[in-house]
Amino acid sequence: MVKAVIFDLDGTLLDRDASLREFLKDQYARIPQLQRIPRSAYMERFIALDQRGYVWKDEVYRRLIAEFGFDLRWETLLADYWEGFRHHSRPFPNAGSMLEALRARSLSIGLISNGYGEFQSANFRALGFADLFDEVIFSEWEGLRKPDAAIFHRMLDKLDVEPHEAMYVGDHPVSDVAGSRAAGLMGVWKYDQLLEAPDEHDGVLMDLADLVGLIDDYLRR
Template sequence: MIKAVIFDLDGTLLDRDNSLKKMLLSQYYAITALQKIDFSIYSERFIELDQRGYVWKDIVYQQLINEYQLDITRDELLADYLERFEHHCISFNGMHELLNEIRSKNIKLGVITNGYSEFQRSNIRGLGITDYFDVIIVSEEEQIKKPEMEIFKRALHRLQVTANEAIYVGDHPQKDVEGCITAGMIGIWKEDLYYTKPEVSCHTINELSEVTDIINDLNRNFCTSTNARRLTNPLLQ
């Protein structure tokens, strides 16, 4: 039976692309020094340098300052980013409904996310979902990150479930899907056209609401196989 569902954050629960665009618009009109260039130029170049969050913002901002000779410091822009992003977090459709549905089934919930602790936890607050989770694991705190097997094992230990009782949902084929499957978990890839399909066998979804169907199917199959074993083994009857 499925006893826990663990999620990635960016690109899975948090619609980071649209959250970032919303934050950049707010930042641009709040900081006069940025208005030296057109917003479209600022936004497009930021997103290009950001590489979907895999380049930290001190590097991104310094490059923007250098390229466009902006009269502001990297640290000022970074501080604004860290304070502002939380207030512009957008979830993917159906997130709250899914989390409520899983909770109603008495299934535990967790998050494993790579990144800086304070920033990632502020984004979870920004989505308004902190209280849903039994466990929140951030790579900076753990000093390990996905796809290392140990970070998944720590989540399982803290949730007090075995690997085959847990589902992990993420958008990155290697860091999320292959990582969790290596740890023995059931992997769900939240399809993202930016990435190629995972090489390992896994479930695939386009919308968060589809996770419920997978949970139901897995639990139904578990019950069917358990009943079959009971019928064929007198000691289990």
């Protein structure tokens, strides 16, 4: 019986790759010192250094300034990123309608995201469907990070459901899928062509719209 569905944020609900590209275009256009190199060169190098979000931006900006000789302080660029990224947050297709469908089925909905609380919270709210969630957890504010089972159990306590009654949906094969399954939840992989598929999972989503049918299959069992 599925009573709750819990989501990751980046790469699952938030299309971080598309959002980052939109932010970088805007940052480049607004800051003249960056325009000493072509926009494509700036964006491509940022994305390479960023490693899909796993390198924090102070280091990314330090490297960019060192490599290209920008007459800027890394703190200035980091503050601009911190404030500006939220304005370019983009959800994956069908995210909102899928969440509405889960709510219509009276399922509890939660979010567990690794990262800085203030930054991730702003990006999450910018997607426009935060009011559909019952509980939200950001790792910095909890002092826990995925794949630690404790962070999944903390969410289960908040939603008042047992592990076997909850499904976790995320793109990372270890932090999201393996981590949630180790904590006793069903772990569903949001497909990402750049990541290796998890060894074990409880379903694969090519499109968020497919989650409703997957859950209906479980509810019929």
